[in-house]
Amino acid sequence: MNHPDARTGYVAWQIGQIMAARIERTLRPFQLTLAQNSALTQAIREPGVSSATAARRAAITPQSMGSAVNGLIDRGLLERRTTPGDRRTQRLHATEDGLRLAAEASKALDATHAEALQVLTPTEQEQAHALLLKLLASLNPSAVEGGTP
Incomplete structure (x- = not known):
């Protein structure tokens, strides 16, 4: 059997775990989780994105994304809007407060990524x-x- 480090997937998983922990620490002062940051970022990059699409892109369950979105809505950072002609589909839009917080968090994340790389x-x-x-x-x-993800 190969040493685990010889498997690219295992190395990628380790890097992912380490980076997730670093990103979570970076986001903590902004009171954001990884899923919330992903939802907010996606709503900014593509205003009107659906929660289901945001979940697929982040590779998390729709339930986890729903929880993240609800937390952002409760804080006034994100809002759901219905699409004319399709009242069942809720679309995500960042609020002004959400845009400001995302910009601040993004600067901090840039520093975290630069340090890691x-x-x-x-x-x-x-x-x-x-x-x-x-x-x-x-x-x-x-x-x-x-x-871009």
Whole structure:
């Protein structure tokens, strides 16, 4: 049997776990979870995105996304709107407060990512990002539809 580190998927999982913990710590002062940050970011990138689409893109369950969305709505950061002609489909839109908070959180996340990736040269960072996006597009095409994840 191969050593676990020889498996790209295992290494990617480890990196994902480490980055998730770092991102969660970064988002904590903003009182945002990873799922909430994803929902808010997606509503900003694509105003009117559905909660179901946001869940598929984030690779989380619709129930988890629903909980994240409800928390954002309760805080006045996100709102649901019905689509004319389709009253059943609720579309997500960031509020002004949501836009401000997302911008602040994004700056903090940029610093977290830069710190984590500083071991790589800028060219290596671009190459790693491109390869990971290629894998993501293959494994979860929804994540890359409608904009950069």
